[in-house]
Amino acid sequence: MRQRLVMGNWKMHGSLPENKALLDKVAAAAGGLNRAIAAVCVPYPYLAQAQSALAGSKAAWGGQNVSHYPKGAFTGEVSAGMLREFGCRYAIVGHSERRQLFGEDDATIALKAGAVLAEGMVPVICVGETLAERERGITEEVVGRQLNVVADRIGPEGLKASVLAYEPVWAIGTGKTATPDQAQAVHAYVRGVLAGRDKGIAATMPILYGGSVKAANAAELFGMQDVDGGLVGGASLVAEEFLAICRAAEG
Ligand code: PEP
Numbered sequence: 001m002r003q004r005l006v007m008g009n010w011k012m013h014g015s016l017p018e019n020k021a022l023l024d025k026v027a028a029a030a031g032g033l034n035r036a037i038a039a040v041c042v043p044y045p046y047l048a049q050a051q052s053a054l055a056g057s058k059a060a061w062g063g064q065n066v067s068h069y070p071k072g073a074f075t076g077e078v079s080a081g082m083l084r085e086f087g088c089r090y091a092i093v094g095h096s097e098r099r100q101l102f103g104e105d106d107a108t109i110a111l112k113a114g115a116v117l118a119e120g121m122v123p124v125i126c127v128g129e130t131l132a133e134r135e136r137g138i139t140e141e142v143v144g145r146q147l148n149v150v151a152d153r154i155g156p157e158g159l160k161a162s163v164l165a166y167e168p169v170w171a172i173g174t175g176k177t178a179t180p181d182q183a184q185a186v187h188a189y190v191r192g193v194l195a196g197r198d199k200g201i202a203a204t205m206p207i208l209y210g211g212s213v214k215a216a217n218a219a220e221l222f223g224m225q226d227v228d229g230g231l232v233g234g235a236s237l238v239a240e241e242f243l244a245i246c247r248a249a250e251g
Helices: 016-030 044-054 080-085 096-101 106-118 131-135 139-160 180-197 199-204 215-222 239-248
Strands: 004-009 036-041 060-063 090-093 122-127 163-166 207-210 229-232
Touching: 004 090, 004 207, 004 239, 016 036, 016 044, 016 239, 036 090, 036 239, 044 060, 080 106, 090 106, 106 122, 106 139, 122 139, 131 139, 139 180, 139 199, 163 180, 180 199, 180 207, 180 215, 215 229, 215 239, 229 239
Parallel strands: 004 036, 004 229, 036 060, 060 090, 090 122, 122 163, 163 207, 207 229
Antiparallel strands: none
């Protein structure tokens, strides 16, 4: 049975008191999860807070981004080693907001995944097409390219230690969710690409869906054969919503 994971991506939201309330609820509820892991990816300044609130619970935490450099004169960057020092298990790489708003390309994202793996953490590698790309009928081409550039770089051993997230850009933060069939079709394609490299990795790789996941649609999405959980933005900021999504991943 593949690992299920529900990962909250807080983006640039939060404050110390709001975080405390949310993290305490996540820590308490994570203990009741059996099949699914609950994780939160918080802004860098809140990693210490997440670590102290979640340490000893079944919940995990991580960064939303990471530098591809290990150290040096790179103002504003945060290395994978720094994330590890704060107990992170995960780091998101290649989120579409990083690709679109901060100009990150496939090659840089591949280096970031490698940097995360080198510190013994799990990169959550995001792939996904824009609306224009979907309308042009090139979803598979785009997602396949994004995945293959990273896979070529990190190799089978790296892939084995990674998690993938399919996030159609048109569904992120828009309230527009891919239908379960649309999500399943791309997840099955991604698993097929992996199978072309290594059947064992394809069988065990958790592939998360991201794009306006909420308590109301999570069970249906997670009920699809190749959907192994969710990467959740907006709904991860509301404890009851996020925890209901985590419970939906138990099914
Ligand atoms: C995300 O940030 O990865 C995301 C999927 O956001 P939302 O759930 O708000 O669409």
